Amino acid sequence: MVREMIGKTKNAKVKSLPWLRRMTVLLVCLLLSEVFIFTVTYRHLNQSIQNERIDSIEQMSTLISEKLLLLRQTYEDKVRQAALVITSNHVQSLDQGQELLLAFEQLYLLAEDGSCISLTGERIVLSESEEIKMLKSSDEIRTDFCTVQAKGDFWVFMSPISDVTIDGKEFFGVIMLVDANSYAEAAATALYENQGASYVVDQQGVIELRPTESTANEYFGGYNLLHTLQEKKVDKRQILALQQGLEQQHKVESIAKIDGEIWRIQSFPESGGNSIVIAVPISITAVATFDGMRNVIIMIGLTLLTVVAIAAVWICYYVKKGQQIKLEQAKATLKSDFMNKVSHDIRTPLTAVIGLNDLLLHNVDKPDIVADCARKAKKSGEYLISIINDVLDMSRIESGKLRISHTAFDMKELLDTVIQLETYSSCKKALNFHLDCPDRIHRGYLGDAVRIKQCLVNLISNAIKFTPEEGGVTLTYRECQESVTYTRACFMVEDTGIGMSEEFMQQMFHPFEQEQSSLTSAHVGSGLGLAIVHSLVSLMNGTIHVESELNQGSKFVIELPLERIELSESKPEKGQSNELPEYMRGKRILLAEDNEINREIVAALLSGLGFSVDGAVNGAEAVERFLSSSMGYYSIILMDIQMPVMNGLEAVAAIRSSAHMDAQSIPIIALSANAFEEDVEKSLAHGMQAHISKPVNLEAVKKIFIQYIH
Structure with a gap:
């Protein structure tokens, strides 16, 4: 039965294909026929329009010719009539002629001596004209274009006269001057x-x-x-x-x-x-004809477009309707996958922290176990912070909110810092980790040293992580001066580790991508590191590329354009260290922190350093404690930002604007979980001296106290 149904289906498909082909051929032939008919019709219409245009121009030439003929006949009749009046009335004086020809304008008499005079006695000088010369021996009306001295160009009509003597002077012709513009307007x-x-x-x-x-x-x-x-x-x-x-x-x-x-x-x-x-x-x-034809073509085109648009809308509707569920499912899968990866990466160190805390509670009487659990818990917490920072950095990069700074830094100091940060990790695996850098390099540049270090540390950490014991990791630095002010800095991180496959290198800079192998499975990570490095390098107008083969190691190359500057020489302060001087013991600190546990932890750490700590649960209480204190009572204020009743920024503004003797001089340090660059700038802009990000780093606190407590 199944075979029979399959056979029927195949037969139906076979039968449908010739029908579809025949229908397609028919439609193509119909389309070609329509195109041919349209072409022939258009050519015929175009020829008809051209014939119409020719007829129209013929009519125009006839109209111009008839108009000129009529205009000429009018003036010829006038000058002929004027000549007839003069000869038939035997005019003997200009006054007599003026009375008889009062209705005629611009009328002049041509004398045998070549002079030209009007009936009012006005004399004019005409340019030479063959037609005027021929008038003496002619009995026909003649016309010409002449220039009258001091009057301009005229269309001249001439009529011969004979045996005419006026005021004792013989005349042989009568002329009438017509403004040349009259002719020009018609011709x-x-x-x-x-x-x-x-x-x-x-x-x-x-x-x-x-x-x-x-x-x-x-x-x-x-x-x-x-x-x-x-x-x-x-x-x-x-x-x-x-x-x-x-x-x-x-x-x-x-x-x-x-x-x-x-x-x-x-x-x-x-x-x-x-x-x-x-x-x-x-x-x-034939503008009207063309407009009509164009309008018809436009209407046909609009009609076809409307039909196509309606069909497209319905097709899109059904396609979208069919794909909507798949799209929603894909989005849900991506969201779920993202949340699962982030949840896994965050829960891993968090589980270690909680588990180690339980071990501490059950072994409080065993100092060795307590110390070991505390060290491991701190490392897990630091790793948890690194995961959170990676997620936040990636979020800010994708939203376009991450800013690249442009400040002066020392390249030699940057490279030394990177090596120091990663030396301990490489020594634990007995790796040959070293810096390959020329002895003489230019040290002063403008750029974002923090982000450059972040990129290098990320790449070196990966290299150390995925290189077997006793392998090698090398950080190479070279510089190529492109101009007087710019250098292309080249950083290469090369290892002898497990390498990467071609497939992985195609997507290695995508978030949450990790190569799967026996070695990588032993290490945890967010999978955001390379994506962040790639984005940061792009934001710094640089390039990054990788060369790698499986089991042959990898080499990452970053090239950055950096502006060269000359660093000012500054001598380090003598005796500078992070150890607190003796005079700080007993100094009183005002700590504003709304979270009770955090307040207790920070207060305990500071008390262990020899400080006296007064706590405030919000900004309003901190302001009240400060205002009620005597001059010099508090040496420094640690201010959380996000607090109820009054936040830290408002509290700082209230303190700085108060009449207290220490209002302008007391150091106020931001102590906040907001760790982005704009958060630091906002704290400084509101009157604080420095910004410490949570979780609190005790060494950073010591540096701040040494700098601001005197």
């Missing part, structure tokens, strides 16, 4: 929303009149139209045809590509040997 004008233009061009191709506000001037801005077309690399045959049309005064039509734009250029003859040349970019002569 040289911007077309199609200032994209095209019509130009007045002479027989040599010189542009005599052009519109002032057309963008076509950007294409035809030259002095000679034919030369401009040559510069624009228009087809020579088209230029030659236009040249012949201008010279022979006949109509020419052409389509030319100029600066990537298709232009329709058309010329037709005009009076006086000039031609009107119309130039229009085809792409903008």
